[in-house]
Amino acid sequence: xxxxxxxxxxxxxxxxxxxxxxxxxxxxxxxxxxxxxxxxxxxxxxxxxxxxxxxxxxxxxxxxxxxxxxxxxxxxxxxxxxxxxxxxxxxxxxxxxxxxxxxxxxxxxxxxxxxxxxxxxxxxxxxxxxxxxxxxxxxxxxxxxxxxxxxxxxxxxxxxxxxxxxxxxxxxxxxxxxxxxxxxxxxxxxxxxxxxxxxxxxxxxxxxxxxxxxxxxxxxxxxxxxxxxxxxxxxxxxxxxxxxxxxxxxxxxxxxxxxxxxxxxxxxxxxxxxxxxxxxxxxxxxxxxxxxxxxxxxxxxxxxxxxxxxxxxxxxxxxxxxxxxxxxxxxxxxxxxxxxxxxxx
Numbered sequence: 224x225x226x227x228x229x230x231x232x233x234x235x236x237x238x239x240x241x242x243x244x245x246x247x248x249x250x251x252x253x254x255x256x257x258x259x260x261x262x263x264x265x266x267x268x269x270x271x272x273x274x275x276x277x278x279x280x281x282x283x284x285x286x287x288x289x290x291x292x293x294x295x296x297x298x299x300x301x302x303x304x305x306x307x308x309x310x311x312x313x314x315x316x317x318x319x320x321x322x323x324x325x326x327x328x329x330x331x332x333x334x335x336x337x338x339x340x341x342x343x344x345x346x347x348x349x350x351x352x353x354x355x356x357x358x359x360x361x362x363x364x365x366x367x368x369x370x371x372x373x374x375x376x377x378x379x380x381x382x383x384x385x386x387x388x389x390x391x392x393x394x395x396x397x398x399x400x401x402x403x404x405x406x407x408x409x410x411x412x413x414x415x416x417x418x419x420x421x422x423x424x425x426x427x428x429x430x431x432x433x434x435x436x437x438x439x440x441x442x443x444x445x446x447x448x449x450x451x452x453x454x455x456x457x458x459x460x461x462x463x464x465x466x467x468x469x470x471x472x473x474x475x476x477x478x479x480x481x482x483x484x485x486x487x488x489x490x491x492x493x494x495x496x497x498x499x500x501x502x503x504x505x506x507x508x509x510x511x512x513x514x515x516x517x518x519x520x521x522x523x524x525x526x527x528x529x530x531x532x533x534x535x536x537x538x539x540x541x542x543x544x545x546x547x548x549x550x551x552x553x554x555x556x557x558x559x560x561x562x563x564x565x566x567x568x
Contacts, residue, residue, distance in 0.1 A: 241305070241312040242308075243312075248308065321434065324431050328424065334420070335420055341491065345406065345413065356399050370389065411542070412531055413490060478522050479523050495508075
């Protein structure tokens, strides 16, 4: 699979849920401040006529200009504003990346169970389809032999009847062979997604277990005040960097889980549209699968997507449905690095 850290693009504050809250509050502050200024403008003008009040007003204006123009003070105010907006948003929405990842772990475990059932059902359908194609092929040969014998006996009507029946079965088998190819694509993709998702789940569990303890240590050694002082001095805020990395992992996992669920829905629609008893299937299921084939790189499969499509359409690479499903190797201490370690480098 691709290294997700290569395409890491951290969301800005305004792109996050707390950014929406911040925009609402900022708009309210601007509108409220403007309304109060217009309402109390005569009072301000009256106060400005008094030297003492004028001095106080100029001092307040100077303080505001200082906060706006001084980079350190501006960073501190921005940090405080973002922290407050995040706290307010957190009252209604789950913002903790660790908590979000834990919910994705549950989703992945549930999806893996469903995907395993889909793979089993698809394998059974493919076995039935191969049997149907094989039986049709035997019937074609039987009808052709009967047509040949009838021709020798000069039974023209029997020749026509058996030849036409063999022709119809050939056409049916051609459509069924095309359907089998599409089912093979589905099977190869589902099994590889299943394997990669198992690895993803293992990596995710490891990251949550390790980073949850690491975050506690970081928060214990980097208090909110210390983070604020780091922002003022222009140094990187370790707490913010850690949270940004965890949020990037959550974003990557979200995309992969969404892709997994979307393909499962696609495969379920495709499989439900097939009526093997009558040898028919709906074109909508095929269209959805073909559309997925034409789409770009898969987050879960990476460059493997093109390889899987080539294998499914190759006459040389024959799929063995009787072989046991491949299982990803479990990771020990040194055999495989976690795919999300690079987010913290």
